[in-house]
């Protein structure tokens with residue numbers, strides 16, 4: 001099965017640079033005949049309709065569970081609908097730990113976007129102190145992060161992102177990814193991505209981990225050449 005690669009731009013790229021990125025990526029993927037699913041999550045200000053030849057899907061990094069209303073600073077279904085956006089990231093660790101989203105709110109958001117038929121990339125992952133507390137603590141933490149989440153939803157893609165590996169350059173070892181993915185696979189049979197300092201130098205090893213269906217990439221995805229290189233690795237290793 002083709003791997004799923006997803007690029008999370010976080011608070012990077014403008015409307016103009018996002019368009020240039022997607023055009024360059026599309027040209028590469030189209031020329032190489034790449035058939036895998038590729039997701040791009042630009043910042044909200046760069047959401048748009050992009051006509052692409054390759055299978056590039058645009059998603060929102062975040063939105064409020066509403067059609068529209070009084071939620072200052074947020075966007076809702078009306079704003080996403082303008083650009084035909086039907087994919088959203090929910091539960092990213094930066095929204096949990098920096099923006100303070102609770103599991104109850106995340107579950108509410110998940111249920112609402114599920115109701116709208118969105119593809120949901122749902123992120124879970126433990127902070128360092130939980131990892132250091134041992135395997136049982138990690139398992140309990142991940143189970144708690146699935147509380148209130150329909151893990152059988154057919155348009156769910158899970159992403160395991162250990163917080164200590166995000167943006168730190170410290171990647172989980174293939175053994176640890178395999179072991180943790182096995183725990184998560186017992187909670188859901190949906191595709192499961194790994195995220196946390198994935199880059200061109202390590203993506204082959206990560207995609208080769210049993211139970212790893214792809215990668216959610218932050219930092220190393222922001223440069224289109226780097227993203228193309230990771231997609232080429234995914235494609236080469238499928239053959």
Ligand SMILES: O=C[C@H](O)COP(=O)(O)O
Nearest residue numbers: 008166167196197218219
């Ligand atoms: O959504 C992506 C993850 O937070 C990983 O970010 P990173 O590749 O910069 O570690």
